[in-house]
Amino acid sequence: PALDDLAGRSVVVSAGGTREPIDPVRFLGNRSSGRQGVDLALAAARRGATVTLVAANVDDGLVPDHPAIAVRRVETTLELRDAVRDAGAAADVVVMAAAVADFRPATTTTHKIKKTSSGPAPIELETNPDILAELAADRLRGGQVVVGFAAETGDATGDVLAHGREKARRKGADLLAVNEVGADRGFGDVPNEVTILDADGSVVGRGSGTKSQVADAVWDAVAARLRAATT
Ligand code: C5P
Numbered sequence: 218p219a220l221d222d223l224a225g226r227s228v229v230v231s232a233g234g235t236r237e238p239i240d241p242v243r244f245l246g247n248r249s250s251g252r253q254g255v256d257l258a259l260a261a262a263r264r265g266a267t268v269t270l271v272a273a274n275v276d277d278g279l280v281p282d283h284p285a286i287a288v289r290r291v292e293t294t295l296e297l298r299d300a301v302r303d304a305g306a307a308a309d310v311v312v313m314a315a316a317v318a319d320f321r322p323a324t325t326t327t328h329k330i331k332k333t334s335s336g337p338a339p340i341e342l343e344t345n346p347d348i349l350a351e352l353a354a355d356r357l358r359g360g361q362v363v364v365g366f367a368a369e370t371g372d373a374t375g376d377v378l379a380h381g382r383e384k385a386r387r388k389g390a391d392l393l394a395v396n397e398v399g400a401d402r403g404f405g406d407v408p409n410e411v412t413i414l415d416a417d418g419s420v421v422g423r424g425s426g427t428k429s430q431v432a433d434a435v436w437d438a439v440a441a442r443l444r445a446a447t448t
Contacts, residue, residue: 222440224265228310230258231301231348233273235294237321239340240330249316251275253366253409253428257314258286260432264440269304273297273315294318294345301348305357310439312364313349313390321345353389362442364435365390366411368398382418391416391442394424394435413438 232254236244251272258270262285269287272280273296280288289304291297294317305311320342330338349365356363365388369380381395394411409431413422421441424434 220263221265222444223261223436226261226266226309226443227269227307228261228266228312229269229271229301229304229308230254230261230312231271231273231297231315232258233275234316235273235297235318235345236292237294237318237345238292238325239322240326240328242329245318245320245322246274247316247318251279251315253431254312254314255279255281256428256432257312257435259283260429260436262286264436266310269308271297271300271304271315294321294348298346298348298351301352302357305352305361308358308361309443310362310364311352311357312366312435312439313352314366316368317348318345347388349390350388353391360446362392362439363390364392364394364439366394366396368396370398378412378414378420381412381414385414385416385418389416392421392435392438394431411435 233251234247234249236246238244258268259281261268262283267285269289271289271291273291289300291300297315323341323343352363367381367384369377371377377397381393385393393414395414396411409428410425411431412420415421422434422438424431
């Protein structure tokens with residue numbers, strides 16, 4: 218990729234996975250490591266962008282220490298939403314690479330929930346906002362490019378892309394990087410493959426290899442959009 222095709226651009230990348238507290242010691246969470254988001258932030262910085270990395274529960278050892286990357290740590294979906302929208306107000310690009318919890322406990326107790334002889338109490342859930350869909354609908358800044366990620370498993374018909382297309386249309390993001398996940402791909406430190414769709418579900422790019430190579434494929438598609446908008 219061009220060395221500085223994001224020079225002068227401001228980008229926001231969310232990474233990691235949100236945690237929704239149940240009580241002071243327990244949470245609902247997911248297994249997202251944050252590596253893809255971290256590699257997106259590093260690739261953007263390498264290509265000249267100024268980056269805000271909104272890191273949801275990313276291990277300290279993974280969080281980059283880079284002069285062009287400002288890190289904002291968050292835990293819950295509502296915190297992630299505030300941080301992304303705050304930084305996103307002035308950003309040319311927002312990439313939602315974080316795994317966001319769809320639900321959160323309706324109440325969080327201030328004391329640790331105890332075992333009782335009557336057995337476990339049910340945990341009531343409420344729905345979290347869809348941050349990506351909100352960003353796509355609200356357009357915090359004119360001309361902003363909004364990018365989502367979707368991890369899809371092939372089903373009986375194996376059609377990962379059909380699910381991706383449906384999601385691209387439903388979310389309204391400018392670009393959606395669709396990632397096939399399964400037993401041996403997608404999570405942790407393993408090779409990755411993405412197909413990049415536009416809001417109509419048309420294929421506009423592909424990336425495979427390391428998460429860093431996938432990150433560059435995403436930025437290639439973003440840079441092409443930004444160029445098209447300014448010419
Ligand atoms: O619907 P699904 O969770 O598969 O969509 C994934 C994409 O949507 C990711 O970009 C993720 O960051 C974003 N998302 C979000 N808010 C949610 C759920 C997902 O921004 N509540």
